[in-house]
Amino acid sequence: MPIDKVGVGDITKILQPLFNEKPVTASGVRGRLESVLGYAITMGWRQGDNPARWRGHLQTVFGDSHEVKHHAALPLSELPTYMQKLGGHDKLVCRGIELLILTAVSRRSA
Numbered sequence: 001m002p003i004d005k006v007g008v009g010d011i012t013k014i015l016q017p018l019f020n021e022k023p024v025t026a027s028g029v030r031g032r033l034e035s036v037l038g039y040a041i042t043m044g045w046r047q048g049d050n051p052a053r054w055r056g057h058l059q060t061v062f063g064d065s066h067e068v069k070h071h072a073a074l075p076l077s078e079l080p081t082y083m084q085k086l087g088g089h090d091k092l093v094c095r096g097i098e099l100l101i102l103t104a105v106s107r108r109s110a
Contacts, residue, residue: 004046006037011051012061019062026062030054 018026
């Protein structure tokens with residue numbers, strides 16, 4: 001599809017199934033679409049509003065109601081035992097978890 005022919009209907013058709021099943025993924029896809037379409041506008045390949053814009057646009061279609069579920073944190077008192085169990089395994093994933101714990105690195109979604 002030519003970039004100048006992409007409309008709101010095309011964007012919502014792509015995003016609707018994702019927002020129902022994987023809202024975090026849908027948000028990332030929407031953001032990427034907005035960037036690509038924004039670049040096309042900047043380059044003069046399309047005109048008008050960005051059909052993937054969130055605020056005051058797609059937000060009215062999808063709303064902000066998706067629920068993010070967080071896992072419970074490991075109680076600090078259990079951390080030494082957990083680290084000892086990790087150390088007993090010779091798997092790379094265990095070393096990665098240790099590194100995350102020791103450096104307090106986390107991944108936050110947008």
